[in-house]
Structure formats: structure tokens, C-alpha cells
Amino acid sequence: MEEKKEIVREYTNGEITIVWQPKLCIHSTFCWRESPEIFNPEKRPWVHASDISSEKIIKQIERCPSKALTYYYNGRKDENLKKTETPAVAEVQIEMVPNGPLMVTGHVKIINEKGEAAIRYNTTALCRCGGTKKPPYCDGTHVKIHFK
Ligand code: SF4
Numbered sequence: 001m002e003e004k005k006e007i008v009r010e011y012t013n014g015e016i017t018i019v020w021q022p023k024l025c026i027h028s029t030f031c032w033r034e035s036p037e038i039f040n041p042e043k044r045p046w047v048h049a050s051d052i053s054s055e056k057i058i059k060q061i062e063r064c065p066s067k068a069l070t071y072y073y074n075g076r077k078d079e080n081l082k083k084t085e086t087p088a089v090a091e092v093q094i095e096m097v098p099n100g101p102l103m104v105t106g107h108v109k110i111i112n113e114k115g116e117a118a119i120r121y122n123t124t125a126l127c128r129c130g131g132t133k134k135p136p137y138c139d140g141t142h143v144k145i146h147f148k
């Protein structure tokens with residue numbers, strides 16, 4: 001049977017390319033709430049990068065907990081695909097996303113109910129609605145169940 005091709009979209013400002021994989025998005029809303037001039041779900045295309053600085057784009061992409069948004073420097077795609085993993089910040093921050101997950105920013109060790117540990121970098125979304133199928137992580141279910 002032929003495998004269904006995954007949707008991957010790319011947008012560039014000339015220096016870097018934003019890679020968007022909708023299937024991975026868990027609807028944390030960080031991107032469009034924090035940088036509406038770049039990410040606007042009401043518009044088509046929903047990503048606008050042409051006159052935005054690479055620094056600003058990268059800063060926002062590093063907030064994406066699901067890696068639905070990544071980036072690479074143009075001409076250096078292979079070596080930069082993992083660029084979203086930045087060094088740990090000294091202070092761990094936990095934010096409540098309205099009607100959504102708990103967002104943990106920083107380098108943390110998460111131990112699940114079986115005692116298995118995972119190290120997470122950058123931003124990690126933890127389920128707050130109780131509906132996730134990938135506990136303790138948010139998988140976007142809060143949107144489907146209209147969590148408030
Ligand atoms: S998971 Fe990433 S792409 Fe999806 S809304 Fe959140 S920041 Fe945006």
C-alpha cells in the first residue's frame with residue numbers, strides 16, 4: 001500500500017527557512033500569540049517570513065514545544081535541522097497556557113509512571129486537561145475536548 005505523504009511546508013526570509021509540519025502541532029498557540037506578525041492562522045499562507053529578521057524567527061521557533069516548527073540556514077539544510085536544541089537556561093520556567101498545557105521552558109528530566117526518565121530541552125508541553133494519549137506530554141487533545 002502506498003504510504004500517505006506527510007505535509008511539510010517551507011517559508012524563507014532569504015537567510016533561513018522555516019519548516020512547518022502540521023501533523024506535529026499540539027496547538028500550544030505560542031507561535032501565533034507571541035509573534036502574530038510571523039504566524040497568523042487567519043491568513044494564507046499563515047507564515048510570513050520575508051521581511052522578518054532571522055534572530056526573531058529563530059527565537060520564536062525555539063518556543064515551539066512540538067517541533068512542528070523548525071528551521072535551517074539556507075544552503076545548509078542537513079547540518080542545521082537540529083538547530084532548535086539550544087543550551088539549557090539556568091532557570092526553569094513553567095507557564096499555564098490558557099485552556100491548554102503547562103509549558104516548561106528549560107532543561108528538565110521528566111520521569112513517567114513506569115520510572116522511565118527523559119531529558120527535555122527548550123520547551124516541553126505537559127498535559128493539563130487529562131486527555132492526552134501520550135502522558136505526561138500534551139498531544140493537542142485539549143483542543144478536541146474544548147478544555148477550559
Ligand atoms: S505547537 Fe508549535 S506550531 Fe503548534 S501552535 Fe504551538 S508553537 Fe505553534
Ligand code: FES
Pocket residue numbers: 100101102126127128129130131132137138139140141142143
Ligand atoms: S493539555 Fe494538551 S492534551 Fe492535555
